[in-house]
Amino acid sequence: MNSPMTALLRPKSIAVVGASPRPGSFGANLATAIQSLGYPGAVHLVNPRYDRIGTAPCHPEVSSIPGGVDCAAFAISDTLIVDAMEAAASAGVKGAVLFGRAYGETDAGRPRMEAVRAIARDAGMAICGANCMGFLNLPDRLQMSGMPFRDLPAPSGVALISHSGSSWSGLVGNRRQMGFDYAVSAGQELATGLADYIRHFLEQTDVRVIACVLETVRDPAAFIEAAELARSRGVPIIALKLGRTEASKTFAISHSGALSGSRAAYDAMFARLGVISVRSLDELLDTAELLAMTRPMTAPGIALGTDSGGERQLIVDLAADRGLPFATLQPQTLAAVGAHLDPGMEPSNPLDYWGDGGDVMAPVLTEMARDPGVGVVVMATNLPPDRNFSEMSAAAIRKVHQATDKPVVVMGNIATTLSPGIAAELRGRGIAVLMGTETGLSALHHLRHYHFGRQTAQPAQALPLPEASQTLLNAAPQDSLRSLDGFRLLQSVGIACAPFVDVRTPGDIAAFAARHGLPVALKIDDPAIAHKSDQGGVVLNIKTLAEACSALALLRKRHPDAPIIAQAMAEGVELILGMTTDPDFGPLVTLGFGGIFTEIFRDTTALVPPFSQAEALQALQSLKGYPLLTGARGREPVDLEALCALIARFSAVAAGTRGRIAELEINPVLAGPNGALAVDCITLRQAKAVTHD
Incomplete structure (x- = not known):
C-alpha cells in the first residue's frame, strides 16, 4: 500500500470529484489537465449527475469506483467538501487535493477547515491545500491543476513548494527550461505541511534541490527536523520568505526586541540549518539552476x-x-x-x-x-x-x-x-x-x-539558571525585574558585571566609592522604564561625592518613586546583547553594536542559541563595526576571547531559560582590552505564570 504522501503526489489512480462535461469549467479543465502530459495511471470521473462524460464512465461517488483510488481531486464547492471528504476517507482514499478554501461552517456550526483537518487526521490522509493551485509531477507526467500549462520543460532535479499560488504558477511557467520535477502549491496546509513535502522529496525522489516560497512555517519543530535531514543528505533547500518586514509586529520592551521579529528569526534559523535565503523569485530561480548542476x-x-x-x-x-x-x-x-x-x-x-x-x-x-x-x-x-x-x-x-x-x-x-x-x-x-x-x-x-x-556548528549546551536565580525569579513582584536583580542573575551564571549597589542614602554612594573608586554612575532602576537615558534617569561620570549627592537629589526629583543604583564607570566599545522569544522558533539572540543609537544604526545580527565562542566570533566579524574591536584608527584591540566567552555564555543562558524568561538584554556590554562587562540589563519574565519542570 502506498504511503499517504505517495498516494497524494505519485498516485496510481485518481478520482476527479466534481467532473463536468461543461467546456471551460474547473471540473472539465482538471480532468483534461491530469491527462495532458500523458499520465499513465487510471483517471476516474465522479459526479452523481452524469452516467458518462464524453466517452468516459462517470461514477456517482468515490466508493463506487472498482478497486478504489489513491488520490481524490475535489472540483466542488466549499459547501460540499466535508461530506465528500468523509466519503473519500471511508473509501480508503489516502491522498486529496482541495482547490477550494473550505471556508465557512458546517450545518452543525463547526468550521469546515477544522472538520476537514479532523477527517484527514483520523483517516491518515495527506492533503494538498485547501486554497491551492494543485501540484505538478513531471517524472510521472501528472499535471494536477484546474489551470493547466500547455507546455512544460523536462525535469531539472528541482522541487518547488509554494504557499503563494500566483508565485507557484509564475515559477512553473518560467521560460528558462527549468522543469520542476515536483511543484506543490501547498495552500493552507490543512493536514500536510512543508516538512512533509520536504521529507517525501528526500526519501522518495531523485530531487537534488528543494526551492520554497514561504509565508510561514506552521510546524517549526518538523521543519527543523526536515531541514537537518536535507543537510545531512546534501540536498540544498532554498527559501524565499514572504512578509519579512515587521510593520505589524508588536515589539518587546528592549532594544533587541525592536530589532528582532519574523525576519531576524527566520534568517537566524535558516543560517543555523544551512537553508539558503533568497530575496526574490528571480534570485530563487538563478540559485536553483546553479545548485542543480550535476557537475560538482x-x-x-x-x-x-x-x-x-x-x-x-x-x-x-x-x-x-x-x-x-x-x-x-x-x-x-x-x-x-x-x-x-x-x-x-x-x-x-x-x-x-x-x-x-x-x-x-x-x-x-x-x-x-x-x-x-x-x-x-x-x-x-x-x-x-x-x-x-x-x-x-x-x-x-x-x-x-x-x-x-x-x-x-x-x-x-x-x-x-x-x-x-x-x-x-x-x-x-x-x-x-x-x-x-x-x-x-x-x-x-x-x-x-x-x-x-558553512561552518559545522560546535556543540554548545544550554545553561539553566542556578537555584538562587530561580528563587529570585519566583519572588519577583513584577514580570520585569529590576536591573539590580538582573545583574545578580547574570553574575550567578558567570557573566561579569560592572560593580553595582542599591542606593538609598548618600552614605551608600560613599561606601561604594570607597570600595570601587570614582567616577560612578547613578541610574534609576524601575522595571517599568526600559530606556532610562531617554527619561533623564541616568547621570554618568560622577567624579566627587558632592556631585553624587547632587545627582541623587536630581534623580529623586525626576523620578520620586524609582529605586536608584550606583555603578562603577567602565570604558570600552559598546555592544548590545539581547534575547527575545520568537513565537515560532523560541529564544533568539541579537548581537550588535549598542548604546542609545542601536535602533538607528541597526548594525546587528541574530543567532539561534546556544552557540559556541567560535560562532560568536563569526557573528562579530559579520558586523560593519567589527574593526572597532580589532584596533581601528589607533584604538587598542579589545579582549575578543573574553567578549566571545561572555556572548557564548549568554547564549547558553538564553537557551536554558526557555519558558522562564521571555526577554533578557545587556545594553551595553562594554568590551575593552582587559575583558568585557555587562553595564545595563533588562529582564522580562515570561508573561504567563512560571511553571516548574
Whole structure:
C-alpha cells in the first residue's frame, strides 16, 4: 500500500470529484489537465449527475469506483467538501487535493477547515491545500491543476513548494527550461505541511534541490527536523520568505526586541540549518539552476571572464556588496592567460579578455578552469539574439565546457537581452545560464557558501539558571525585574558585571566609592522604564561625592518613586546583547553594536542559541563595526576571547531559560582590552505564570 504522501503526489489512480462535461469549467479543465502530459495511471470521473462524460464512465461517488483510488481531486464547492471528504476517507482514499478554501461552517456550526483537518487526521490522509493551485509531477507526467500549462520543460532535479499560488504558477511557467520535477502549491496546509513535502522529496525522489516560497512555517519543530535531514543528505533547500518586514509586529520592551521579529528569526534559523535565503523569485530561480548542476564544485574559487571592462567594474562592485570573492589565480595560470591577451592587457580575475577583436574567449577561460583553486568558471556577457558575437560567445563557452569537468556558467548582465534560443541550447548541454548580474552573483555566492562557506556548528549546551536565580525569579513582584536583580542573575551564571549597589542614602554612594573608586554612575532602576537615558534617569561620570549627592537629589526629583543604583564607570566599545522569544522558533539572540543609537544604526545580527565562542566570533566579524574591536584608527584591540566567552555564555543562558524568561538584554556590554562587562540589563519574565519542570 502506498504511503499517504505517495498516494497524494505519485498516485496510481485518481478520482476527479466534481467532473463536468461543461467546456471551460474547473471540473472539465482538471480532468483534461491530469491527462495532458500523458499520465499513465487510471483517471476516474465522479459526479452523481452524469452516467458518462464524453466517452468516459462517470461514477456517482468515490466508493463506487472498482478497486478504489489513491488520490481524490475535489472540483466542488466549499459547501460540499466535508461530506465528500468523509466519503473519500471511508473509501480508503489516502491522498486529496482541495482547490477550494473550505471556508465557512458546517450545518452543525463547526468550521469546515477544522472538520476537514479532523477527517484527514483520523483517516491518515495527506492533503494538498485547501486554497491551492494543485501540484505538478513531471517524472510521472501528472499535471494536477484546474489551470493547466500547455507546455512544460523536462525535469531539472528541482522541487518547488509554494504557499503563494500566483508565485507557484509564475515559477512553473518560467521560460528558462527549468522543469520542476515536483511543484506543490501547498495552500493552507490543512493536514500536510512543508516538512512533509520536504521529507517525501528526500526519501522518495531523485530531487537534488528543494526551492520554497514561504509565508510561514506552521510546524517549526518538523521543519527543523526536515531541514537537518536535507543537510545531512546534501540536498540544498532554498527559501524565499514572504512578509519579512515587521510593520505589524508588536515589539518587546528592549532594544533587541525592536530589532528582532519574523525576519531576524527566520534568517537566524535558516543560517543555523544551512537553508539558503533568497530575496526574490528571480534570485530563487538563478540559485536553483546553479545548485542543480550535476557537475560538482570541488574548489571554492570562482573564475570569471567578460568582454566588457565597464561591466567588469559593475560585477566587481556588486560582488563586493555580497561578500563574494573571486579566486586568486596561481602565477602559472596568470601567465598562461596572459599569453593569449593583446599587448597591454593584464591577466586578472575577473578578467576583461576582449582586446582588438581576436577571439580568445575559449583559450583564456579554459586556462582559468585549469587552476586548482577554481571550482566554477563563469562567462559574463549579454548574448543578444541575431548577433554574430553572441554565437561566437556561445561557441566559446561550449569549448570550455568540453575541456573541463568543472561547472561552467554563463551570466547574462541584462536579463531581457539574453537570446532564448542560445540560452536553451547551452542549458541543454548542462551549462547554467543566469539571468542578471545581481541575481547571478547572488546565486554564485549561495553556491560557494553552501559547499565551502558553512561552518559545522560546535556543540554548545544550554545553561539553566542556578537555584538562587530561580528563587529570585519566583519572588519577583513584577514580570520585569529590576536591573539590580538582573545583574545578580547574570553574575550567578558567570557573566561579569560592572560593580553595582542599591542606593538609598548618600552614605551608600560613599561606601561604594570607597570600595570601587570614582567616577560612578547613578541610574534609576524601575522595571517599568526600559530606556532610562531617554527619561533623564541616568547621570554618568560622577567624579566627587558632592556631585553624587547632587545627582541623587536630581534623580529623586525626576523620578520620586524609582529605586536608584550606583555603578562603577567602565570604558570600552559598546555592544548590545539581547534575547527575545520568537513565537515560532523560541529564544533568539541579537548581537550588535549598542548604546542609545542601536535602533538607528541597526548594525546587528541574530543567532539561534546556544552557540559556541567560535560562532560568536563569526557573528562579530559579520558586523560593519567589527574593526572597532580589532584596533581601528589607533584604538587598542579589545579582549575578543573574553567578549566571545561572555556572548557564548549568554547564549547558553538564553537557551536554558526557555519558558522562564521571555526577554533578557545587556545594553551595553562594554568590551575593552582587559575583558568585557555587562553595564545595563533588562529582564522580562515570561508573561504567563512560571511553571516548574
